[in-house]
Amino acid sequence: xxxxxxxxxxxxxxxxxxxxxxxxxxxxxxxxxxxxxxxxxxxxxxxxxxxxxxxxxxxxxxxxxxxxxxxxxxxxxxxxxxxxxxxxxxxxxxxxxxxxxxxxxxxxxxxxxxxxxxxxxxxxxxxxxxxxxxxxxxxxxxxxxxxxxxxxxxxxxxxxxxxxxxxxxxxxxxxxxxxxxxxxxxxxxxxxxxxxxxxxxxxxxxxxxxxxxxxxxxxxxxxxxxxxxxxxxxxxxxxxxxxxxxxxxxxxxxxxxxxxxxxxxxxxxxxxxxxxxxxxxxxxxxxxxxxxxxxxxxxxxxxxxxxxxxxxxxxxxxxxxxxxxxxxxxxxxxxxxxxxxxxxxxxxxxxxxxxxxxxxxxxxxxxxxxxxxxxxxxxxxxxxxxxxxxxxxxxxxxxxxxxxxxxxxxxxxxxxxxxxxxxxxxxxxxxxxxxxxxxxxxxxxxxxxxxxxxxxxxxxxxxxxxxxxxxxxxxxxxxxxxxxxxxxxxxxxxxxxxxxxxxxxxxxxxxxxxxxxxxxxxxxxxxxxxxxxxxxxxxxxxxxxxxxxxxxxxxxxxxxxxxxxxxxxxxxxxxxxxxxxxxxxxxxxxxxxxxxxxxxxxxxxxxxxxxxxxxxxxxxxxxxxxxxxxxxxxxxxxxxxxxxxxxxxxxxxxxxxxxxxxxxxxxx
RNA sequence: GGCUACGUAGCUCAGUCGGUUAGAGCACAGCAUUCAUAAUGCUGGGGUCGGUGGUUCAAGUCCACCCGUAGCUACCA
Numbered sequence: 098x099x100x101x102x103x104x105x106x107x108x109x110x111x112x113x114x115x116x117x118x119x120x121x122x123x124x125x126x127x128x129x130x131x132x133x134x135x136x137x138x139x140x141x142x143x144x145x146x147x148x149x150x151x152x153x154x155x156x157x158x159x160x161x162x163x164x165x166x167x168x169x170x171x172x173x174x175x176x177x178x179x180x181x182x183x184x185x186x187x188x189x190x191x192x193x194x195x196x197x198x199x200x201x202x203x204x205x206x207x208x209x210x211x212x213x214x215x216x217x218x219x220x221x222x223x224x225x226x227x228x229x230x231x232x233x234x235x236x237x238x239x240x241x242x243x244x245x246x247x248x249x250x251x252x253x254x255x256x257x258x259x260x261x262x263x264x265x266x267x268x269x270x271x272x273x274x275x276x277x278x279x280x281x282x283x284x285x286x287x288x289x290x291x292x293x294x295x296x297x298x299x300x301x302x303x304x305x306x307x308x309x310x311x312x313x314x315x316x317x318x319x320x321x322x323x324x325x326x327x328x329x330x331x332x333x334x335x336x337x338x339x340x341x342x343x344x345x346x347x348x349x350x351x352x353x354x355x356x357x358x359x360x361x362x363x364x365x366x367x368x369x370x371x372x373x374x375x376x377x378x379x380x381x382x383x384x385x386x387x388x389x390x391x392x393x394x395x396x397x398x399x400x401x402x403x404x405x406x407x408x409x410x411x412x413x414x415x416x417x418x419x420x421x422x423x424x425x426x427x428x429x430x431x432x433x434x435x436x437x438x439x440x441x442x443x444x445x446x447x448x449x450x451x452x453x454x455x456x457x458x459x460x461x462x463x464x465x466x467x468x469x470x471x472x473x474x475x476x477x478x479x480x481x482x483x484x485x486x487x488x489x490x491x492x493x494x495x496x497x498x499x500x501x502x503x504x505x506x507x508x509x510x511x512x513x514x515x516x517x518x519x520x521x522x523x524x525x526x527x528x529x530x531x532x533x534x535x536x537x538x539x540x541x542x543x544x545x546x547x548x549x550x551x552x553x554x555x556x557x558x559x560x561x562x563x564x565x566x567x568x569x570x571x572x573x574x575x576x577x578x579x580x581x582x583x584x585x586x587x588x589x590x591x592x593x594x595x596x597x598x599x600x601x602x603x604x605x606x607x608x609x610x611x612x613x614x615x616x617x618x619x620x621x622x623x624x625x626x627x628x629x630x631x632x633x634x635x636x637x638x639x640x641x642x643x644x645x646x647x648x649x650x651x652x653x654x655x656x657x658x659x660x661x662x663x664x665x666x667x668x669x670x671x672x673x674x675x676x677x678x679x680x681x682x683x684x685x686x687x688x689x690x691x692x693x694x695x696x697x698x699x700x701x702x703x704x705x706x707x708x709x710x711x712x713x714x715x716x717x718x719x720x721x722x723x724x725x726x727x728x729x730x731x732x733x734x735x736x737x738x739x740x741x742x743x744x745x746x747x748x749x750x751x752x753x754x755x756x757x758x759x760x761x762x763x764x765x
Numbered sequence: 766g767g768c769u770a771c772g773u774a775g776c777u778c779a780g781u782c783g784g785u786u787a788g789a790g791c792a793c794a795g796c797a798u799u800c801a802u803a804a805u806g807c808u809g810g811g812g813u814c815g816g817u818g819g820u821u822c823a824a825g826u827c828c829a830c831c832c833g834u835a836g837c838u839a840c841c842a
Contacts, residue, residue, distance in 0.1 A: 110842050152842065221840075234841040242766085251841075257766055259838055289839095312769045312837070322839065347842070389770085389836055398839090418770085419835060426835080455790090456778075462771060463835050470777050473791050481804050489801035532778075536790075546805055555800040571800090624802055 099138040101381040103374050104130050105355045107388060108147035108192065111171040112156045115178040115437040117427065117449075118388075118420045121464065124453050125417060125529070126386040127184045131587035132526040135607045141369070143358040145190035146172045149334035150347035151232055155272070157333075164333045168193055178437035182446040183590050188362035192350055196357035196364075198335050201350045204406040205338060213288045213405050215323070222250070222262050223280035226273040230282065230329050231262070235272055238265030285327035285337060287349075292401040293321050305396050305414045308461055309389070313396055324398055352399045355385070356408075375408050382412040389416045389461040415529055418463035432642030433466075443637040447589050448475045448629060451535075454588040459529035468634050476628045478535075482542040483581055484592075484625045486549070487599065490574035491622030493554055498568050504616040506576070507569035511548055512613060515541055515580040519610055522584050531588065538584050545577040575600070576613040583610050595625050670740075670764035671723040672754050673699075678711040690714070690739065692721060695761020702735040708749035720752045720764060 106126040109119050126142065133140035148168040157167035168191060176189050190196070208214050222231045233250035240248045241264040243256035250262030262268070263279065270277050297317050300310045326349040327337055334344040356375060363369050374381045387395050392414065400410045419426075422433035440449065452471050455478075456464050494500060506512050518537055525534035552570045557563045579596070583605045586593035593605055601620050602609075676698070677691035686704045688711055701721065720740040740752045754762075 112842085147842075150842065151840095230840085232840050232842095249841080252838075259766080262840075308770055315768055315837085316839080325840070328840080346840080348840095351842085391837095391842085393837075393839070421835075424834070458778090460771095461769090461836085465777075465834095467776060470791070474777075477791060477804095480802070485801060485804050487801090489804075492800065536779085539790075549800080550798080550806045553798090553800085555798090558800085622801095627802065628804090 099136070100133070100140075101374070102133055102138055102140040102384060103359060103381060104133075104140060104142045104384045104386070105358075106142075106144050106386045107391060108145050108351055108354055109175055110150075110152065111146040111148045111168045111175075111191075112152050113171075115175055117435050117437075117440070117466070120182055120437060120449065121420055121453055122386055122388060122417060123179060123184045124182060124450050125415075125457050125531075128450070128454060128457075128531055128587045129384075129386070129415075129526065129529060131185065131590060132523075135583075135586055135605065136523070137606065141187050141359065141362065142185065143188045143190070143355060143362055144186045145188075145192055145194075145354045145358045146175055147347065147351045147354065148191055148193040149332075149345070149350060151229075151235070151328075151332060154331065154333035165193065174438075178441075181437060181441045182450065185590075188358050188365070190354070190358035190361045192354035192357065193333075194354075194357055194361065196360045197350055197354050200353050200356050200360070201335055201345055202338050204353060204402060204408075205345070207406040208287060208402070209338075211405060213291060214326075215286050215288065216283050217286055217323075218281050218283050219325075220263070220279045220281050222268065222270075222277035224270040224273055224275055224277055226275040227270065229272075229331050230280070231270055231272070231277055233262050235270060236262045236265060236268050236277060237271055238268035241266055282329050283343070284325050285343060286323035287326050287398075287402065287405075289324045289398065289401055290321040292404055293317060295404060296321075296397055296401060299400055299410060300396055303413075304411060305392070306416060306459075306461060309392050309396065309414070309416050312392065316393060316397060321397070348394055348398070349402075352395065352402075377407055377409050379409045383409065384413050384415060385411050386415045386417070389418055392416050415459070416461050417457070418461045420466060421463050422466045422468075424465055430642070432638035432640075435637065435641045439641050440637060442640070443633050444629065445626070447591055447626075448479075450588055451475060451479055454531040455535045457529065457531045458533070468638070469631065472629050472631050472634060478539050478542075479589075480626050480628050482539060482546065483578070483585070486542060486545045486574055486578040486581070487596070487625065488622060489549060490554075490571040490578070491599070491619075493558065493567055493571040494575065494619065495621055497558065497564070500618050500620065501568075502575065502614055502617045502619060503565075503568045503572035505569070506613055506615070507552075507566075507573040508548065511544065512573070512576065514544065515577055516610060518584070519607075523607070526587060534584075535588070538581055541577070541584075542581055545574060545581070548577070549574050572615075575619065579614060580610045583607065592625050595623070599623065599625075669723045671721055672758045672760055672762040672764065673719050673721040673737075673739075674760040675714045675717055675719055678709075678714040680706065680711055688714070692719070692737070692739075693760045694721070694723065695759070699736040701737045701739055703739045703741075705739070705741060705749050705751070709751070714751075717751075718753050718758060718760070720754065 104126060106123045109115060130140050130142040146168060153168055154164055157164040160167060172191055179186060179189065222236055224231050236250035237247055239246050240253035240256060240258055241260050242258040243253060245253065245255045248254060250265055252259040268277050269275070300313045326346045327343045328346050330342040330344065332344040334347060335350060337343045337345055359374065360371055363371055373379060374383070385395055396414050403410050427434045452474060455474060494502065518541060522534050522537055525531065549570065554567045554570045558567050579600055582593050582596040586605055597605060599620050599622055600614065601618060602614070671694055673692040673694050675690050676693045679689050686706050687702045688706050688709065690701045690703055692699045692701055722738040722740065742750045742752065
C-alpha cells in the first residue's frame with residue numbers, strides 16, 4: 098500500500114502579489130508532490146492565503162474596501178499566478194474561513210481546558226488618534242543605542258541593536274504621525290515552556306534539518322517564554338472564544354489554515370477522513386515546506402500547539418533559503434523584484450521550474466539567481482541536450498518508417514543504465530535534492546547524445562542494406578528520451594504531457610521506465626521547447642522596474658530610503674582623464690575607455706556609444722566611481738563606472754569637473 | 766550587538782571520516798560533424814578553496830580572529 102501524505106507550502110500573505118520568492122517555495126513543493134503522485138502515493142497538497150492581521154486590515158482601508166473584499170481579490174490573483182506556474186494545489190483556501198474559525202476555537206478550547214492558556218496584563222504602544230495598538234512595524238523613532246532616526250520598533254538597521262518598541266526615543270506612529278502612548282491591555286498567552294522537553298527531542302529527531310535544529314536549540318536553551326497569541330481590537334481576524342475584543346494573533350491561526358484547507362478539500366467532495374491525517378497516532382505523513390525565516394513558528398510554536406490540542410505533529414519541516422539576484426536581495430529599483438504575473442508575460446514557466454530544480458538541494462542555503470546563467474542553462478540543457486534527443490531521432494522514424502518504432506532495443510546495456518538510475522533519482526527527489534537529480538538526468542542525456550553521434554544514423558540511412566539499423570538506433574534514442582521525460586515529469590509537467598502526445602502513450606507512471614516502447618506507433622514531433630533569448634529576460638527586468646514606479650508600493654524594502662553619511666562615504670569618486678576610447682567589436686552600446694586616475698590606469702566599459710563618438714572623448718575629464726567592484730563583461734573586465742546624466746540613447750551627458758581639476762583628485 | 770548558516774574556476778554548484786595531482790555543468794578556445802530548434806561529439810586552457818594566524822606527518826575540510834552575504838533575535842508577516 099502506498100504512502101498517504103499531506104503537504105503544505107507556507108501561506109502567502111494576502112497583501113501583495115506572488116513573486117519569485119514565493120515561487121521558489123511552491124515550485125519546490127510542487128516538484129516533491131508531483132514526484133509522490135507519479136510514484137502512485139496518495140499525496141494531497143493544500144495551501145491558503147494568510148489573511149489576518151493589521152496588515153491586510155490597513156491595506157484594505159487604503160483601497161477603501163472591506164478586508165473581505167480585498168483578500169478575496171488577492172486570493173483570485175494568487176490562484177491565477179500559481180496556476181500559471183503549473184503549481185497543482187489540490188486546494189487553495191483562505192484563513193478567513195469557517196473551517197479556520199472552527200478549528201482555531203477547537204484548538205484554543207482544548208489548550209484552555211488543559212490549563213495551557215493564561216492572561217496577563219502588558220503595556221504596549223497605542224496610537225491615540227487611530228485608537229489602536231501598534232505593531233513594531235508601525236512605529237518608528239530613534240534607535241535607543243546609536244540614536245539614528247527612522248528606525249522600526251524592533252531593531253535598528255544601522256547599528257543592528259534589538260530592543261522593544263517602548264525603548265524607541267521620540268516614537269511616532271506610521272499610521273497617524275501621532276506620538277504613541279503606553280497603554281495596558283490584557284493578553285492571552287500559550288504556555289509554550291511546558292513543551293520544552295518535547296521540542297528538544299522532536300527537533301533533533303530528524304523532523305527538521307540539522308542546521309535548523311541548531312538554530313532552534315538557541316531558543317530552547319535560553320528558555321522558552323510564553324507565547325502571546327492575542328491581539329486587541331481593531332484587528333482583522335477571529336475572536337478568541339469568551340471575549341468580545343481579543344483576536345487570535347495571525348500566527349496562531351495561520352498554521353491552522355493548513356488543517357482548515359485540508360478540511361475544506363474534504364468538504365468539496367473528496368472521500369477522505371480528516372482524523373486519519375490529524376489524529377495523534379496517524380500513520381499518514383505531514384510535510385511543511387517553509388522559508389528559513391519562519392522556522393520558529395513551524396518547528397516550535399506549531400508542534401507545541403498541536404501537541405497541546407491532542408493532534409499529531411509534522412513528519413518533516415522542509416526549510417529552504419532565500420532568493421538573491423546577483424548575490425544581493427531582490428530589488429525593485431533594479432528590476433529584480435519580479436512578480437509571477439510579469440514573468441508569465443515574457444517567459445515560459447517551465448524555464449523557471451527547471452532552473453530552480455537545478456539549484457534546489459534541500460538545505461537552507463540561499464539560492465542565487467543569475468540571469469545569464471539562467472538563459473544558458475535552459476538553452477543548453479533543456480533545448481540542446483534533452484529535447485534535442487527526440488528532435489534528432491523523430492524525423493527518421495516518421496519519414497522512413499511510418500512513425501513505427503523498432504520491435505527490439507539496439508543497445509540493451511545502455512538502456513539498462515537508464516533503468517538503473519531509477520532508484521537513485523527517486524531518492525534524490527525524496528530528499529528534495531533536485532539539483533543532483535537533474536545532474537544525473539542530464540548525464541544520461543549526454544550518454545544518449547553520444548550514442549546517437551557514434552551510430553550516425555544520417556550516414557547509415559544512405560546505405561540501403563542498413564536501412565533497418567536506422568530504425569533501431571532512432572527507436573533507442575526515442576526510448577532514452579522517454580525515460581528522461583518521465584524522470585523530469587515532476588519538474589516539467591507540461592513538457593512531459595507534450596512528450597506523452599508525441600509518444601502516443603497514456604499518462605506517464607514512474608515504473609514506465611522499466612520497459613521500453615517497442616513496435617509502437619508515435620506521432621509527428623512538435624518542438625517541445627524553444628530557445629530563450631536573453632533579450633526576453635532584459636524586457637522582463639525592464640518591465641519589473643516599471644512596475645515599481647507605477648505601483649507606488651509602500652517602500653517596505655527601504656529602496657529610496659535616506660542614507661547616512663557613512664553610507665555615502667563608502668562611495669569613492671575620483672576625477673579621471675579619458676586617455677583612449679574605442680568601439681568594441683560586437684557591442685551595440687559600449688565604448689572601451691582607458692582612464693588615467695593619476696597613479697594608475699583603468700579599463701572601463703561605458704554604455705555611451707549611442708551619444709558619443711569615441712574620438713571626441715579622448716582628452717576630456719570625467720567622474721568615475723573608483724571603488725566599484727570590477728565587473729566581468731563579455732568583452733573584458735570593467736574596472737569602474739563613469740558618471741553620466743540622462744535617460745539614455747542620444748540623451749546621455751557625461752559629468753565633468755570645472756577647469757583646474759586633475760586626474761586622480763578625490764571628489765567629496 | 767548576539768546567534769544560525771553560507772563564501773571553492775568567468776558563472777552556477779559538487780567535494781563523504783582531514784589523506785595522492787581540488788571536480789562537474791555552463792561559458793570560452795581548437796578540431797570533427799550536418800540527423801536535430803546553430804542543436805551534437807572529441808580535445809583543451811582556466812583555482813592563493815573569502816583573508817590572517819594556528820593544530821597536524823598531512824587542511825578546501827578542524828580551531829581562533831577578521832571581512833562579506835542571508836536569516837533569526839519571540840508584536841513584521
